[in-house]
Amino acid sequence: MYNASERLERLPFSRFHFTLLIIGGLGLAFEALDAGIIAFILPSLREQWGLTGIQAGWIASSTYVGFLVGALLSGMLGDRFGRKVVMMWALVLFCVATFINAFATNFHEFYILRMIAGVGMGAEGAIVAPYLAEFVSSRYRGRFTGALAGFFSFGFVMSALLGYFIVPMSADGWRWIMVIASVPVVFLLWMRRALFESPRWLEEMGRHEEASRICTAIEAQVQRSSGKPLPEPVKMSLAAKAADAAVQGAWAKLATLVKPQYLQTTLVVWVFWITVMFCYYAFLVWIPSLLVARGFAVTKSFSFTILIYLAQIPGYYSAAYLNDKIGRKYTILAYMLVSCLAALGLAFAGADQEIILLSMLLSFGMNGVIAGQYTYTSEIYPTSIRATGMGTASALARIGSIASPTIVGAAYPVLGFGGVFALMTGVLFVGGMGILLFGKNTHGVSLEGIQQ
Secondary structure (H helix, E strand, C coil): CCCHHHHHHCCCCCHHHHHHHHHHHHHHHHHHHHHHCHHHHHHHHHHHHCCCHHHHHHHHHHHHHHHHHHHHHHHHHHHHHCHHHHHHHHHHHHHHHHHHHCCCCCHHHHHHHHHHHHHHHHHHHHHHHHHHHCCCCCCCHHHHHHHHHCHHHHHHHHHHHHHHHCHHHCCCHHHHHHHHHHCHHHHHHHHHCCCCCCHHHHHHCCCHHHHHHHHHHHHHHHHHHHCCCCCCCCCCCCCCCCCCCCCCCHHHHHHHCCCHHHHHHHHHHHHHHHHHHHHHHHHHHHHHHHHHHCCCCHHHHHHHHHHHHHCHHHHHHHHHHHHCCCCHHHHHHHHHHHHHHHHHHHHHCCCHHHHHHHHHHHHHHHHHHHHHHHHHHCCCCCHHHHHHHHHHHHHHHHHHHHHHHHHHHHHHHHHHHHHHHHHHHHHHHHHHHHHHHHCCCCCCCCHHHHCC
8 A cells, every 4th residue: 555655756747747837837927927017017106196215115015914924824724724725715815806906096005905915925825836846756846846936937027028018008007917917817716626635735634535536546647648557656665754743733833843853944944035035026126116226217127127037037947957956955055156146246237238137147046046945945844834834934034025125215225226236145145054054955855755
């Protein structure tokens, strides 16, 4: 009798896994689209509603307040009630709130609706990676999860294109962007209705028959698409069983993260997420405005931002490839080094061409880091607390996301363009040192084997 992990580990990568990647990735793309458009609609909102710099900073941070709540709740609820149901309701909340946001009439309505949409976005982003990683063999998990995170880049590129073409069309161009960001999610919800619940999670809950039926259905799909008999499962000598009872409540699972056996891992992951997301969102939210402040015209700033966002794509997918070649830890460190050097270069850059090229390099490096980050965090905890671990890290990272737009807005008049990027270099260095000194290497190890 083989368990779900042993049955899933023997499966070759197939059309089933590719479908999971597309359906899961589209959700992250829509999340990134909604997060990215704020950088392009903010100038319109400031002019239309006469917002102060502080109010603009609050709007830039509003989504990330919701992210914090959504990520934390989705992790705990996902470990308690299942990954799929939480993911589906998160998308519904995101879709509805974003659509209503198109009809906001003032700063307060817009701010509140952005926070509500952020709850859905944060929940979606936190649950999808650990959920889908539980279907994939250790041979492909690094590339799969890195490629999944790579869909963020498509969302940000789309937000830049919409910002460039739609916002200038009229004073209400930002409203059309909100509608465009929400409506396609309905189609994605229809696509996701046929997804399975995670067999690994079902076994943790003691629902062995249901887990076995799902494994059988997956095996049938894989064999049908490959046209070859499946290899025999291999009995794992280290059949890890989490020390934490699967029936723990949500708050008990949260407390487990800081128990002695997980404390170092948890602290490293938390610091890493906070530092990376601080810099990531400071850069992405403010780069159009920083370019304008540097002397670029608004339309020129938006067009250069499209190039900067396009650099995300090779960053994500090259890191996804390296995840399974050199391991998550060393992939993260390599791209963190690139990011630090690019940010440091921007602190001293003078010519316009230098600024654009180094901004593209920083975008490339930061998104390579995130491809490794999502993979690493979605596999470092046991199944019983995996979603809670991912959700909590993602939630705490929103402290950086919330603070960074406001801090950059306040720091720019004092530190200038170069000072902002010198600050980012220092923050990135702290996160990289944590992974270098205390991070685990999970390369080529099954999810259960990592815990051993």
